[in-house]
Amino acid sequence: xxxxxxxxxxxxxxxxxxxxxxxxxxxxxxxxxxxxxxxxxxxxxxxxxxxxxxxxxxxxxxxxxxxxxxxxxxxxxxxxxxxxxxxxxxxxxxxxxxxxxxxxxxxxxxxxxxxxxxxxxxxxxxxxxxxxxxxxxxxxxxxxxxxxxxxxxxxxxxxxxxxxxxxxxxxxxxxxxxxxxxxxxxxxxxxxxxxxxxxxxxxxxxxxxxxxxxxxxxxxxxxxxxxxxxxxxxxxxxxxxxxxxxxxxxxxxxxxxxxxxxxxxxxxxxxxxxxxxxxxxxxxxxxxxxxxxxxxxxxxxxxxxxxxxxxxxxxxxxxxxxxxxxxxxxxxxxxxxxxxxxxxxxxxxxxxxxxxxxxxxxxxxxxxxxxxxxxxxxxxxxxxxxxxxxxxxxxxxxx
Amino acid sequence: xxxxxxxxxxxxxxxxxxxxxxxxxxxxxxxxxxxxxxxxxxxxxxxxxxxxxxxxxxxxxxxxxxxxxxxxxxxxxxxxxxxxxxxxxxxxxxxxxxxxxxxxxxxxxxxxxxxxxxxxxxxxxxxxxxxxxxxxxxxxxxxxxxxxxxxxxxxxxxxxxxxxxxxxxxxxxxxxxxxxxxxxxxxxxxxxxxxxxxxxxxxxxxxxxxxxxxxxxxxxxxxxxxxxxxxxxxxxxxxxxxxxxxxxxxxxxxxxxxxxxxxxxxxxxxxxxxxxxxxxxxxxxxxxxxxxxxxxxxxxxxxxxxxxxxxxxxxxxxxxxxxxxxxxxxxxxxxxxxxxxxxxxxxxxxxxxxxxxxxxxxxxxxxxxxxxxxxxxxxxxxxxxxxxx
Numbered sequence: 001x002x003x004x005x006x007x008x009x010x011x012x013x014x015x016x017x018x019x020x021x022x023x024x025x026x027x028x029x030x031x032x033x034x035x036x037x038x039x040x041x042x043x044x045x046x047x048x049x050x051x052x053x054x055x056x057x058x059x060x061x062x063x064x065x066x067x068x069x070x071x072x073x074x075x076x077x078x079x080x081x082x083x084x085x086x087x088x089x090x091x092x093x094x095x096x097x098x099x100x101x102x103x104x105x106x107x108x109x110x111x112x113x114x115x116x117x118x119x120x121x122x123x124x125x126x127x128x129x130x131x132x133x134x135x136x137x138x139x140x141x142x143x144x145x146x147x148x149x150x151x152x153x154x155x156x157x158x159x160x161x162x163x164x165x166x167x168x169x170x171x172x173x174x175x176x177x178x179x180x181x182x183x184x185x186x187x188x189x190x191x192x193x194x195x196x197x198x199x200x201x202x203x204x205x206x207x208x209x210x211x212x213x214x215x216x217x218x219x220x221x222x223x224x225x226x227x228x229x230x231x232x233x234x235x236x237x238x239x240x241x242x243x244x245x246x247x248x249x250x251x252x253x254x255x256x257x258x259x260x261x262x263x264x265x266x267x268x269x270x271x272x273x274x275x276x277x278x279x280x281x282x283x284x285x286x287x288x289x290x291x292x293x294x295x296x297x298x299x300x301x302x303x304x305x306x307x308x309x310x311x312x313x314x315x316x317x318x319x320x321x322x323x324x325x326x327x328x329x330x331x332x333x334x335x336x337x338x339x340x341x342x343x344x345x346x347x348x349x350x351x352x353x354x355x356x357x358x359x360x361x362x363x364x365x366x367x368x369x370x371x372x373x374x375x376x377x378x379x380x381x382x383x384x385x386x387x388x389x390x391x392x393x394x395x396x397x398x399x
Numbered sequence: 400x401x402x403x404x405x406x407x408x409x410x411x412x413x414x415x416x417x418x419x420x421x422x423x424x425x426x427x428x429x430x431x432x433x434x435x436x437x438x439x440x441x442x443x444x445x446x447x448x449x450x451x452x453x454x455x456x457x458x459x460x461x462x463x464x465x466x467x468x469x470x471x472x473x474x475x476x477x478x479x480x481x482x483x484x485x486x487x488x489x490x491x492x493x494x495x496x497x498x499x500x501x502x503x504x505x506x507x508x509x510x511x512x513x514x515x516x517x518x519x520x521x522x523x524x525x526x527x528x529x530x531x532x533x534x535x536x537x538x539x540x541x542x543x544x545x546x547x548x549x550x551x552x553x554x555x556x557x558x559x560x561x562x563x564x565x566x567x568x569x570x571x572x573x574x575x576x577x578x579x580x581x582x583x584x585x586x587x588x589x590x591x592x593x594x595x596x597x598x599x600x601x602x603x604x605x606x607x608x609x610x611x612x613x614x615x616x617x618x619x620x621x622x623x624x625x626x627x628x629x630x631x632x633x634x635x636x637x638x639x640x641x642x643x644x645x646x647x648x649x650x651x652x653x654x655x656x657x658x659x660x661x662x663x664x665x666x667x668x669x670x671x672x673x674x675x676x677x678x679x680x681x682x683x684x685x686x687x688x689x690x691x692x693x694x695x696x697x698x699x700x701x702x703x704x705x706x707x708x709x710x711x712x713x714x715x716x717x718x719x720x721x722x723x724x725x726x727x728x729x730x731x732x733x734x735x736x737x738x739x740x741x742x743x744x745x746x747x748x749x750x751x752x753x754x755x756x757x758x759x760x761x762x763x764x765x766x767x768x769x770x771x772x773x774x775x776x777x778x779x780x781x782x783x784x785x786x787x788x
Contacts, residue, residue, distance in 0.1 A: 062514035069513045076515050223421035227428060234762070237769035239727035241741060242761045249754035253442045254435045334531040341533075341734050348534055364541040372530045372538070379529035 104363065111363045115370050118354045122371065125190015125345040131182060135193045138170045142200040146329075150385060152392075155319055163204045170197070186264050190345035192374065194264070198346065199333040202271040206332075207325075209272065210279025211318070215309065217280065218287055228280070235277035240338055243270040248342040267339050275332050282324045286317035323393065326386035330379050337375075347371055439755070446752075454751045455480070461746055463738045465654055476747050483743030484764065490660055490739065491726045497665045498725060499718075502672025509677045520673065527670035533731050535667055539659035540735045550646050559650075561640050567653040568640035577631035584627040585620065592616040613699070656737035660729065668725045672718060679714035680706075712783055719776045723769055730765070740764055 047053075052060070064070045094109025097116075104111035124135045145166040149159055174197075177183035189197065216228035235243075247270035248263070255261065290313055298312040340349035351371045355364045409415050443450060455477040462472050467485045470478060509520040527535070544564055548554060553563035559570030572578060599610035628634075640650035653661075683706055691705040732739035741761055748757035 062512070065512060069511075069516075072513055073515055076519070221417050221421050224424050227424065234766060237766040238762045239730040239741070239765055241730045241733065242758060242765065245741075245745065245748075245761070246758045249748060250758055253439045253754065256438050257442065257445065330529075334529075337531040337533045338731070341731070348531070348537070352537070362545060364545055365538075368534060368538045368541060372534055375531055375534065376526065376529045380525065383525075383529065 100359070102359075111366050114354075114360055114363050114366050118351075118360065118367075121191065121354060122347065122350045123192045125194060125350050126188040127190060127193065128182075128184060128188065131176075131184055134173050134176070134181065134184075135189075138173045139193055139196055141166050141170050141173075142196050146200065146382075152389075155322065157315075160208075163207075167201055167204050170201070186262055189264060191350045192347045194339075194345060195333070195336050195347040198264075198268055198271055198336040198339065199329070202268060202275055202332055202336070203329055205268075205272045206275035206279055209276040211283050211314070213276060213280035214283035214287060217284055232277045232280050235274055236281070240271075240274050240335055241341060243274050244338060244342050246270060263342075264344060267342065267344055271332065271336065271339075274335075275328065278328050278331075279325065282321050282328060283317065285324070286319075286321035287313065289320055290317050320393075323386045323390045326382055326389070330382050330386075333378060333382075334375065347374065448752050450753075450755070452756055454747075454753050454756070457751075459747070459750075461750065463743065464736070465657065465738055476751070479743050479747065480740065480760065483738055483740040486738055487726075487729055487732075487740040490657065490664070490729050490732070490737070494661055494664045494668070494725055494729065495722050497661070498668045498672055498722070501665060501669040503676050505669060505673035506676025506680070509673060510680060524670045524673050527666050528674075530667075532663055532667040532728050533734060536659055536663035536731055536735055539662045540655060543655035543659055550642060553642070553647070559637065559639060561647055561650075563647070564655065565646060565652070566655045566658055568647050568650045569653070570637045570639045570649075571651045572634070573636040573638045575631075575634040575636065577628055577634050580627050580631055581624040584624040588620045588623040591619055591623075595619075654737075656732070656735055659735060660732050660737050660739075664725055664728055667728070668721055671721045671724075675714055675717045675721065679710040682713045683709050708783070715776065715780060715783065719772065723772055726768055726772075727765060730761075 048057075063073045089109075091110050096104045096109060096111050096113045099113050100117065104113060120129070120132065124132045127135045145163055148154065148162065172178065173181070174184060174189060174193075175186065213228050213232060216224050217232065219225050219228070244267060247266040251261065251266045251269070294312055294316070295308065298308040303311065336346055337348045339346050340352065343349065345353070348371065351367050354360055355367055360367070440450075456475050458472075459474055459476045459479040460472045461479070463470050463479065463482050465486060466482045467489060468478075468482060470482050505520050505523055508516050509524065511517045511520070543566065547562060547564040550563045550565055553561050555561055561568040595610075595616060596612060599612050603609055638649050640647040640652075687705055687709065688701060691701040696704065729739060730741040733742040733745055736742070744757050744761050748754050751757075
């Protein structure tokens, strides 16, 4: 942030200079420079001493600027020296990259051969091999939808239809049965595919529900307000795992005999119910941030409640809360890993089940590092996006 | 409710409409609940599962690996749940203490003028925030199980600490009455400090004299137990973990389940806490410190009277929600086999088939914890809030 300000300050000076040059007015570039009457080109530039600039200066200012910092820096470098070479030795030099587990020796180098040997199962779960291209397309559509939504000029109501359409298309592609696609049982969906499905579809469904809940919580009608508060506070007070247990053991009891709802769908409902409560709180924050004058102005135009909300309030409120909404998407993405506990084959569970294969049993560290990197990549992309967005959105207010 | 001045048909009245909407909403919710309720009772009757909480007094007939109170399989389900609840409280409490400490440390490190320290803190925050906590638990658990050596080849980094695939063993002071009295002395010192603080504050308000409270209270809290210890004969006997057959005996054992649960929860949550602490410290404008300095306050007073009270106001609310998250996430213990509340309830559900009661008990337990914490935090917040004219 500070660097940004510094840069902006410099930019201002540069702009003033160039402005002065083009206008040729009394405020000449010379005067902007601190020294008087000496043309810049001829002025003898006194360079700062070597120890204050460049690499040496940087080191002095950032690593050795006090006795304590010097001590800490040396301590850290020593620790690095102790830890990093063995790690590199394990991860890169002694490691096995391809082939079967028989090529790996437990306790020597890393066995990255785990990845090529198991990647299909980890990514797609039990999805039939010859149909996995459909899983890939579905994943690309889901990631593409999220990526498409990143630009601010696309935050219009049409975006909702984009999400809805991509959800339907993904469902058709995965389920099959029409357009000449072989039907695939939803019990066979798994791996990263299932993780993405649960989080992206969960978000699509939870968002409108969350908005409705937020509106209900701001309502002046006591019965509706109470129901919304009770729902939101209960859900936010319990762990997600209890909701998932509910979906696993209680939901089947809710339906009349003969009706069975598959496990993935039940878990999806639990995730939607859970996420909606958190979205509701975020949206409520946005609604509260809209000045009262907006409501009053809209009402004085003769709009009714639904028009006020749809045309005036929500478009503004929902835009303000996009950064925290991305935050919820990140936690929803991480939280889908909990379905592994009720034995759905998501990314974490497929990885674990490859480890029960005696050939790969001893290589759980490598396996977990691999899927941790997948999770990290997705979350890091989203969180750095949300940080950038926050900076972009707040610059208008700070200066 | 808005008064309406337009006369007209009754359905144009705002009051009338709001009543209609509310009745509609209530009836939809109650009809749905009634539908689900009748289905559920019908299903339960068909599967001949008795409803109610009677099962709690039946014999549990399962063993629990770790327990703070004595428990055997002949005890009741209620006691099994109590054991689970105690284990949840234990891991949450220790986890919160470590999380806050580590979080503050990393948060301050993130603001360090040392580039290396600040960057390491940044990487720590980013990495641990972006990996699901459940995966982290599995990772530490697998480190304990697959990477740590067997007890016979245990790692002993220094005397009194043993690392192996049965967990971590610490040497503890051998049993001696002196330690009990040290505990009393510690509690006594805490009480003394409390009263000292009140007295010092009163004296300062009356006379303006400042009492060196911090130094005196630290000295009290350290000295009183130490003096007790030396008066009781200064016992130095340690209970060392020693290899006996295939396992270690003696000392304090941290099981792999508890160890990996604690490690995972602490590392994950402290990354979030670090960000909160950093934001809180950065939220204090520089002018505040400069103003305090220009008043001639000493550094310690600047921190205590000017910076901390303001930073805490920013830090406390998000910190609370993170610590609540830690408590809720401790329920993931069920995945690695640490017998916490959810884990014992889950076993109870699968043994008795009392799904609804079991899930209700789990939810009620966590709701109680959450509500109690928010009540406490609201009270604390009200105390800390800006007092304006």
